[in-house]
Amino acid sequence: MTGRTPADSADTRAATAVDVSSIESAGPAHWARRVIAAGAVLALLLLAATGGLLLGRSGAEETGVPDADSVDIGFAQDMSVHHRNAVxxxxxxxxxxGDPTVRTLAFDIESGQTAQIGQMQGWLAxxxxAAFPVNGYMRWMSDMSAELGMGHTTDGMAQMPGMASTEDLARLRASTGPAADVLFLQLMLRHHEGGAGMLRYxxxxxxxxQVRNLAAQMLTAQTAESQSIRQMLxxxxAAPLPG
Structure with missing residues (x-):
């Protein structure tokens, strides 16, 4: 079992926070709305983490703590990272x-996945x-690499399927108007569909x-969102991104 250290706790707080500092300012008119939204997201994250701790405590009393290389721990660590990218x-x-439909979808994804990060981080605590993987991603599902077309080794993958790269995020932040909406929808669709294999596994x-239940709930929700995004595109x- 990998023990937690003060550095782990600091990494957890930094990694689960919404990355607002790197997002271009939309102007003074949006300042109050952003403060309120950030406060709501933080409250949701703390509430979800508390719920995760309570659910995990009940499970720990019944079945013991999962092994460090278990599906339960690997999934919670990797999916926290995957969700953070979507958030x-x-x-x-x-x-x-500027599109109300896109804003509603974005809010639903942000709030839902922030709560799920909190739940998974509560279990890990x-x-x-460790709050996040330290030796590559998806080692917990290496026996499925051929079937899922992932091609990773026992050392794990450098990046999980569907993740938006640093360049993708920079391109999104530099976009405006309808083109930005389309790019967001394309990146989010790829993100959702890329993570489906992990959720199913x-x-x-x-x-x-409780881990199986959460993964199944995520898969159901993201499958429905993917269908909506395809229709919106x-x-x-516009069409989905290739690959």
Missing amino acids: QMASWARDNS LWDA AAERAGRQ AERG
Whole structure:
């Protein structure tokens, strides 16, 4: 079992925070709305983390703490990182899009995935596990690499499927108007569909019922969102990103 250190706690706070400092300012008119939104997101994250601790404590009493290389811990660590990437994109779109439909979708993704990060981080804290992976991603599902087309080794992947790169995020922040909405939808669709294999694997193979349940709920929600995003792209005369 990997123990937590003060550095782990600092990394957890930094990694689960919404990345607002790197997002271009939308002007004074949006300042109050951003403060309120950031406060709401933080409250949601803290509430979800508390819920995760309580649920994890109940499970720990029944079945013991998961092994460090278990699906349960690996999924919670990796999906926290994967979700954080989506929250970065969604928070930007919520503040910068002029399209009410896009803003609503972005808010739903930001709030839902922030709460889920809090729940998974609560479990990891209770299990005395590192908040995030330290030796590559997706080592907990290496037996599925061929089927999922991931090609990773026992050392893990450098990046998980669907993740927006630093360049993708910079391109999104530099975009404006309808083009920005389309790019956000394209990146989020790729993100959702890229993570589906991880969700399905955890829903079927995690050792703890609460982890399987959360993964299944994520898969259901993101599948529905992906269908909506495809329709939104079609309405805007755009197609999903290749690959």
